[in-house]
Amino acid sequence: MSLRSIRNHSADRSAGRRAARYASIAVILSLAACSGDKKTINDLESHVPPVDTLYNNGIDALRDQRYALSAAEFEVLQQNYPYSAYVANAQLMAGYAYYLQDKYPDAVQQLDRFLELHPTSPDAAYAFYLRALCYYEQVAEVQRDQQGTIEAMNALEEVITRFPQSPYARDAQLKVDLCRDHLAGKEMLVGRYYEQQRAYHSAVNRYQRVVQDFQTTNHVPEALERLVEVYLDLGLTDQARRTASVLSYNYPGSKWYRYAYDTLRSKHLLSASTPVPGLVTDNAPARSADAADTAKPLAKAPPPPSQATHAQRGFFSRVWHSVF
Numbered sequence: 001m002s003l004r005s006i007r008n009h010s011a012d013r014s015a016g017r018r019a020a021r022y023a024s025i026a027v028i029l030s031l032a033a034c035s036g037d038k039k040t041i042n043d044l045e046s047h048v049p050p051v052d053t054l055y056n057n058g059i060d061a062l063r064d065q066r067y068a069l070s071a072a073e074f075e076v077l078q079q080n081y082p083y084s085a086y087v088a089n090a091q092l093m094a095g096y097a098y099y100l101q102d103k104y105p106d107a108v109q110q111l112d113r114f115l116e117l118h119p120t121s122p123d124a125a126y127a128f129y130l131r132a133l134c135y136y137e138q139v140a141e142v143q144r145d146q147q148g149t150i151e152a153m154n155a156l157e158e159v160i161t162r163f164p165q166s167p168y169a170r171d172a173q174l175k176v177d178l179c180r181d182h183l184a185g186k187e188m189l190v191g192r193y194y195e196q197q198r199a200y201h202s203a204v205n206r207y208q209r210v211v212q213d214f215q216t217t218n219h220v221p222e223a224l225e226r227l228v229e230v231y232l233d234l235g236l237t238d239q240a241r242r243t244a245s246v247l248s249y250n251y252p253g254s255k256w257y258r259y260a261y262d263t264l265r266s267k268h269l270l271s272a273s274t275p276v277p278g279l280v281t282d283n284a285p286a287r288s289a290d291a292a293d294t295a296k297p298l299a300k301a302p303p304p305p306s307q308a309t310h311a312q313r314g315f316f317s318r319v320w321h322s323v324f
Helices: 001-032 042-044 053-062 067-080 087-100 104-117 124-136 149-163 167-197 200-213 218-234 239-252 257-264 315-323
Strands: none
Touching: 053 067, 053 087, 053 124, 087 104, 087 124, 104 124, 124 149, 124 167, 124 239, 149 167, 167 200, 167 218, 200 218, 218 257, 239 257
């Protein structure tokens, strides 16, 4: 290779590095502008800050609730120092910064990258949990498609399966139960629609699914009562009585059993052994109400345990604990 070729090759490599550096700077500037950051183009175009500066700037921005700038700092760190000891923490904290902005796809992308490269990290349990929250907080209203609820439930169950003794497993289980209740609410909503349209067989399928597949949810008493109604509309009095018996045995004080009891009495289908409804003890939704949307907590997740105190440390202390 000639001297001229070597020089040209070296120049091309330098130009490529400069292009990558300016591309990284463009990312941080575009994101920082959204958070009102005071850095100027000239400050950043002159050089990419050292890795420790980028990391600590990201932590400081996170502490100051400048989440867009924080995520950008961590992104630039990953792009310019891919083999640094800071990269794992930068990936995790970038995911957290995106999560705090409700930029869930970006957060999941960062967390997936972290988990792929650092599956045995002490923060892996938290990363799986935060990833699951990204899906959970996107759960749609019960009137809409519930594929997102299924994805959230799968992600939460992965937390429980992988880390059953972790502090995140209990909260994940609670959220799984809420997801199941949400899915049952969707089935009830569709079942009521079919019942109103007199598509009774379709309504039966929906109500039976709630009883069989979502037995621990709050929608089961109503599903049983609705089955009593539909069976009577279909002329299936024996099935209606048996379903009412199941309802009376499991939910004797439910308002839904009282509805079923009154319906059977109005049609002279009560027997001597049919128990009289007890006091109402549940808080089931009103008979005419649509399925309620599952309430989701407004509070965001805390930062990773290994990073939670970084924002409280001084500059030197943060760098020391991040590297060592």
